[in-house]
Amino acid sequence: MIIQLSDGRQLPVEMHKVRIVQKTSLPPAEHRLRAMAEAGYNTFLLRTRDVFLDMLTDSGTNAMSDNQQAAMMVSDDAYAGSESFYRLTAAVKDVWGFEYVLPVHQGRAAEHLLAKVFVKPGSVVPMNYHFTTTRAHIELAGGSILEIFTDEALNTQSSFPFKGNLDLDKFQRVVEEYGAERIAYVRMEATTNLLGGQPFSLSNLREVRRIASQHGILVVLDASLISENAYFIKQRENDYQSKSIQEIMREIMSLADIVYLSGRKSTNVRGGLIATNDRKIYSDLLAWLPVYEGFATYGGMSTKEIEAMAVGIREMVDINVAGSSAEFVKYFVERLHANGVPVVTPPGGLACHLDARRFIPHIPQINYPAGALAAAVYLASGVRPMERGTLSSDRDKDGNEVLADLELVRLAVPRRVYSLSQIEYAIDRITWLHRHCDLIGGLKFVEEPPVLRFFFGKLAPLGDWGSRLVAAYQRDFGMDC
Numbered sequence: 222m223i224i225q226l227s228d229g230r231q232l233p234v235e236m237h238k239v240r241i242v243q244k245t246s247l248p249p250a251e252h253r254l255r256a257m258a259e260a261g262y263n264t265f266l267l268r269t270r271d272v273f274l275d276m277l278t279d280s281g282t283n284a285m286s287d288n289q290q291a292a293m294m295v296s297d298d299a300y301a302g303s304e305s306f307y308r309l310t311a312a313v314k315d316v317w318g319f320e321y322v323l324p325v326h327q328g329r330a331a332e333h334l335l336a337k338v339f340v341k342p343g344s345v346v347p348m349n350y351h352f353t354t355t356r357a358h359i360e361l362a363g364g365s366i367l368e369i370f371t372d373e374a375l376n377t378q379s380s381f382p383f384k385g386n387l388d389l390d391k392f393q394r395v396v397e398e399y400g401a402e403r404i405a406y407v408r409m410e411a412t413t414n415l416l417g418g419q420p421f422s423l424s425n426l427r428e429v430r431r432i433a434s435q436h437g438i439l440v441v442l443d444a445s446l447i448s449e450n451a452y453f454i455k456q457r458e459n460d461y462q463s464k465s466i467q468e469i470m471r472e473i474m475s476l477a478d479i480v481y482l483s484g485r486k487s488t489n490v491r492g493g494l495i496a497t498n499d500r501k502i503y504s505d506l507l508a509w510l511p512v513y514e515g516f517a518t519y520g521g522m523s524t525k526e527i528e529a530m531a532v533g534i535r536e537m538v539d540i541n542v543a544g545s546s547a548e549f550v551k552y553f554v555e556r557l558h559a560n561g562v563p564v565v566t567p568p569g570g571l572a573c574h575l576d577a578r579r580f581i582p583h584i585p586q587i588n589y590p591a592g593a594l595a596a597a598v599y600l601a602s603g604v605r606p607m608e609r610g611t612l613s614s615d616r617d618k619d620g621n622e623v624l625a626d627l628e629l630v631r632l633a634v635p636r637r638v639y640s641l642s643q644i645e646y647a648i649d650r651i652t653w654l655h656r657h658c659d660l661i662g663g664l665k666f667v668e669e670p671p672v673l674r675f676f677f678g679k680l681a682p683l684g685d686w687g688s689r690l691v692a693a694y695q696r697d698f699g700m701d702c
């Protein structure tokens with residue numbers, strides 16, 4: 222909730238109280254330098270004991286509510302016919318309006334099943350933007366993705382409120398060029414993760430639906446970050462300011478044939494699901510569910526997680542839940558922006574994103590500026606971010622680098638986990654780093670996996686810039702922090 226202070230400032234105030242805590246510690250810079258070297262300058266390979274604030278992701282790192290925890294205690298453990306599953310389907314029906322639900326172990330499992338059933342060799346999947354695992358599954362099934370985002374999408378210094386919109390003219394042209402039969406489905410991602418958590422508008426989704434219906438094309442919604450997208454529509458789209466999050470979400474869902482999500486984000490639970498109102502689509506997907514996930518009533522999730530997800534779906538339409546991360550992200554972005562640090566604007570859904578190209582313009586894309594900046598943020602703060610740039614794209618079939626559209630460093634804000642003073646600390650150290658950006662150098666691969674290389678790849682700094690950065694940090698802040 223936003224509270225107006227007496228001096229005119231607006232403060233995001235938590236509408237919950239914290240009753241269970243986990244200790245964290247701030248390892249000194251010298252320790253961070255050693256940990257980063259051991260992790261091959263890849264923040265994925267750090268151990269959490271070496272991390273102060275874990276802003277790698279908002280996936281599976283959010284705080285559950287007391288009601289979610291309580292629901293886990295009454296889960297019905299059964300291989301088949303579990304009552305927990307029927308409580309989940311009731312929540313999906315009540316909140317989103319879908320009849321059929323397939324539980325899966327996480328979002329990428331849903332992507333795998335959808336690609337298995339709908340993507341054939343030569344198929345194309347137009348979308349507002351890809352996510353790493355989405356692209357991998359579509360390509361593994363022999364298809365390819367077509368990114369038809371709006372011109373504003375790649376402008377990191379924009380104030381355009383809906384950078385996650387699909388370009389409708391390009392969509393029309395794709396239909397004409399490829400023909401509807403080659404289009405497996407059109408995919409809309411609610412707050413496009415890799416564009417910086419940017420939402421689409423309801424009017425754009427309505428047009429996507431209209432064009433898709435004209436040509437008999439399925440509309441698939443990746444709803445992993447649906448609460449944030451609904452929250453932004455309420456804030457930014459004319460005609461929706463007086464609607465509730467529930468009403469907005471229901472309208473979004475009514476425009477999709479199939480919805481899937483990673484429950485690790487908006488529902489705060491490890492798991493995922495696919496939902497639809499089409500009996501045939503459900504049966505086609507169900508046929509493969511036991512092969513890759515599990516029986517129809519658990520699909521790779523524990524019944525405890527299913528219970529927590531059912532509650533999470535009902536809670537996500539509470540405006541204070543839907544906006545809990547978005548308002549902290551806004552604060553984070555606006556404070557860094559005011560300090561002259563290059564961030565992606567407008568603030569998006571899941572994280573504050575640094576624009577590495579503008580932060581360290583002296584590092585060419587081939588030397589992975591976003592990866593280098595992510596490592597530098599950790600060295601200068603103990604805060605763990607994630608690279609979202611060229612490292613996150615795999616090489617093409619001929620082994621050439623695929624330079625990313627954007628070189629971003631993601632500082633995720635897990636829902637209801639960190640306090641504003643911790644965010645203030647991160648702002649302070651990132652501002653310091655920006656003042657010393659000339660100390661940061663590039664990276665090169667030492668070990669490079671062939672697929673999704675950003676997870677396990679090991680890199681080394683070009684030159685000894687890590688040590689020089691830490692020396693400057695110790696000069697300004699002392700040896701102990």
Ligand SMILES: Cc1ncc(COP(=O)(O)O)c(C=O)c1O
Nearest residue numbers: 280327328329352414445483485
């Ligand atoms: C938009 C989007 N889709 C799909 C996924 C994959 O979900 P999971 O990590 O649960 O497999 C993610 C994960 O971050 C995501 O952000």
